[in-house]
Amino acid sequence: MSKKTIEIYDRPAGGWGALKSVAQQIFEQGIPAKGVRTLFAANQPDGFDCPGCAWPDADHTSTFEFCENGAKAVAAESTGRRATPDLFAKMSVTKLAEQTDHWLEGQGRLTHPLRYDPATDHYKPLSWDAAFEIIATHLNALPSPNDAIFYTSGRTSNEAAFLYQLFVREFGTNNFPDCSNMCHEPSGYAMREAVGVGKGTVLLEDFQHADAIFIFGQNPGTNHPRMLGELRAASKRGAAIVSFNPLRERGLEKFQNPQDMKEMLSGQSTVISSQYLQVKIGGDLAAVKGIIKYVLEQDLLAQQQGQPRLLDTEFIASHTAGFDAFADDVLAEPWETITAGSGLSREQIEAAATTYLRAEKVIACWGMGITQHKHAVATIRMISNLLLIRGHIGRLGAGLCPVRGHSNVQGDRTMGIDEKPKAEFLKRLGAVFDFNPPQEHGYDTIGAIEAMLASSDKVFFALGGNFAVAAPDTAVTERALRHCALTVHVTTKLNRSHLVHGRDALILPCLGRTEIDMQASGPQAVTVEDSMSMVHLSSGINPPASPDLLSEPMIIARLASATLKHRSRTDWMGMVAHYDVIRDKIADVFPQFANFNARVHVPGGFHLRNTARERVWNTPTRKANFFAFPLPVNASPSHTAQSLSSPVFTLATIRSHDQYNTTIYGLNDRYRGVFGERRVLFIHERDITELGMQAGDWVDISSISDDPVKRCVKRFMLVAYDIPRGCLAAYFPETNGLVPLSSYADFARTPTSKSIPVVLSPHHPETP
The missing domain is CATH 3.40.50.740 (Rossmann fold)
Known part of the structure; x- marks a missing residue:
């Protein structure tokens, strides 16, 4: 059990801390030799796919194709402990x-x-x-x-x-x-109507060519650590990385690659984000619309001055529908509504827009910080709009990249x-x-x-x-x-x-x-599809944990x-006798899996066709579609409770660094400086003062909804953190009980776990 402390973490993500954590996990599970051997097989062409996140594998794998949190997942599964x-x-x-x-x-x-x-x-x-x-x-x-x-x-x-x-x-x-249904449903829904496919349009190689990478509502340092390698390489070659996140997250700031001995021995690290914009919770929709508004205004100015257009007008004319109505809506949106909705200044938004305009190839990434909101679908459509106005879909080094969670x-x-x-x-x-x-x-x-x-x-x-x-x-x-x-x-x-x-x-x-999957015809391999539609084999190497x-x-x-x-x-038993038979049946049902077995047995597997990447638009209009969305004047859910006497905050649920989804590996959140405790509430220090409290005090959190149900979670410690005022963050699943079943994303019905209106009250220990 870790000692309960709150510290300031000023080191980079990765580095010696990551290596120490990997070693600690292996020894805690009682598998020092087995754990190391297993990790060396993770994400290798002849090994198994990491049971953690869905970040893709490089074409040319290194010896170490695992990250800290992937190592935790592998160690937990390979453990010597038995229930x-x-x-x-x-x-x-x-x-x-x-x-x-x-x-x-x-x-x-x-x-x-x-x-x-x-x-x-x-x-x-x-x-x-x-x-x-x-x-x-x-x-x-x-x-x-x-x-x-x-x-x-x-x-x-x-x-x-x-x-x-x-x-x-x-x-x-x-x-x-x-x-x-609980994570990326809005991504698929929004993208299918916008570009005709519900999956990301990029490959890993696109990150090697992008001039700018815009990251929305994602914390790769904890949730997709292997992504940091691509971001580090992009940063080193001069690509701009613009991050939008309410919390300051270490993985979006600095990264020390554990595989780079020069960085490790010298203590050096790589700056990840060239611009870090701390939107308020739920403010991404307004922020993206603000970027587009600036681009459209500058394009109008260029026309007036006889300068070249800033939009890809040829692409818009040939490949898109709905641009005029969309542009009219954006230009009519008041800057005051945009800044109020985003929590950013006009200068910050225009600086990000300038970076966007300077880039010839742009990738937009997002995670569940975007999808678990009421207006998640509208936000993802606005991100798609952002790329469409300059033709950043169907081009090497550019495209849409929803970063999925589980493998x-x-x-x-x-x-x-x-x-x-x-x-x-x-x-x-x-x-x-x-x-x-x-x-x-x-x-x-x-x-x-x-x-x-x-x-x-x-x-x-x-x-x-x-x-x-x-x-x-x-x-x-x-x-x-x-x-x-x-x-x-x-x-x-x-x-x-x-x-x-x-x-x-x-x-x-x-x-x-x-683990080795032995069936009637011998050991079997299964297949998985990563976030970028690469399909490849996965073969376990360890004996089963039990013969049963x-x-x-x-x-x-x-x-x-x-x-x-x-x-x-x-013939159910015939299919499981040899998984190639299952794959043949998959190929019979899905045309894109034709010759499945032949293609997947090639090291690295194969890429499923993505029509949007080819600028073939499988939408009702047969074009990529722009979508207009006037910003709600009261976009924050806290506006539903202004009549309350207590201050109303907006809470986002997040993972700690020692968990994956609902699996808790340990009680530390190293990058946020929290050790030995999970019932913590991240809050701006001035908000703590205005509550008449101080960091370290304990509070109860009650959510606000339209139904009469009282939802409250008790005894959370206030932790002063760099987060916009009025915004809070706490770990799930401890705070999932605050999300009403009736509160979900429009169209996609994803729970609004990233935007919960709440009030705080001092925690009083219950008397016997």
Whole structure:
């Protein structure tokens, strides 16, 4: 346990601190030799894809193709610790639920299938055959297939995701809530209508040619550390990097590459951001619109003076639609509204716009700091507008780059994990497997929670993830899960969702990404798709943590066989005997995967076609589309509560440096100077003073919503931090309970976890 301290961290991201952290993680998991050997196989052509983030691999890999947080993920999966049936015999579910998420994670790999026994409040081991029969009995007893809900984590491989969606659709439903619903759903929605494809238009090589990289709402130092290598190289060759983020994040300021011995030994580092703009929370939409407004004004001035146009007029005329209405809207937007909405001065916005104008090739990146807002779709469309006005899509060194989180979250959606599948896809799927897929749209994450609340006969099946903790409105989500007739979790390690169970409940332990997957034809490889649509193989190198583990494809195949029996014409066990067979079927369903096996067995894999990169626009207009969006005068959610006597702040939930998604590796947040504590609240020091408090005081946080529900999380320590006034930040999942289920992004229904209106009150310890 780390000592609880708050310090000022003035060193660069990476460096010796990262190396020390990697070594510490390996030793803490009790795998000094195995851990090092495993890390050397991470992100290698003949190794496994890191189970962490979805940042792509370089064409020419080095010996060390892992980052600090990737090493934590690999060490956690390769751990020597085991959560055997003895643990569950000793501790009831009630007792386990009293432990912290960090403690639960620390018990190690699960080794046997488990079933909840309500008579004793303990999980008990059972056979795989019994587990599949129990699930099949529950599923087949449902009044309708739509009473079953099938959740998917972004860690799932392409092969598992494909089999999963096939089984669920043969069962008869499109209920596919997944982690995309909670993170990058707005990116896909906005980009499909703007440029005709819901994926990023850049490749890794584009970063080597970009003149400017604009980063919105992203903290690569913690969430995608390998991206820092590309940003460092771009900075060193003179590319401008303009970052928009409410918090000062060390990874966007300075980086010391642990693979550069000269930097390491000399103590030198590389400046990352040439401009750092601390927008207020939710201010990115106004900031981007302000940049565009300045560019359009300067273009008008150039025309008046007989100078060359600043816009790519040929591109706009040939490749886009809707420009005139969009330009009129931008030019009509008052600067006062833009500066008030962004929290930036006009001078700051114009400086960023000047950088944009000087660049011949621009990349725009963004993360969940953009997607988890009410106006997320509008913001991403505005980012697209920014690149379209100067033709920065479909050009080497330029394009749109939504940086996804989990390692195969993009691939899962490509494989058909989608609650709103396209009719064309369903037709092909039905033809290949000789059945009639359901046409009715299914539940997304919010819809699934609502459905579980409304009925007590639902079955909830989770292929990975930590749904109870990842979803918004924690108390409501937990109540929904407990309302189910059956909850099932396929997982590698124990987490809180397993303790928030239905009347019947199963835990099914599976192989990890780092482990050898042995099937009838021999060891198997799976495939994943990264953030830039590269598809490549992943082969584990370690023996399984337990002889009783099954791979995710095998779990799905056996479940499908037990549930569907003679109703299915699919040879489930034949497909999992050799995963090449699964990939052949994927190629039959998806034309872009033609010759899948031949292409993916080439080292490095292959790139899925991206039509927008080719300036082929698969939109209704057959062109890239501009979208106008007048700024809301009261863009901040805090305006909904101005009648309150207490100051209203806007809270963003964030990760610490010792976590990935909901997995807590440790209690330190090195780059922000927080050690041994997670219940902290980052706040401007002047806001602390005006509250009549001081740093180190403890507060309760209450959110404000339109419903009568009181949502409050207790005992958070105030930490003075460089963040705009009126803005707060705290870690999730501790603060997820503050997000109302009814508060989500327009069109995309992503929880607004990055813009929660809250009030603070002094924490008073409860008296016995």
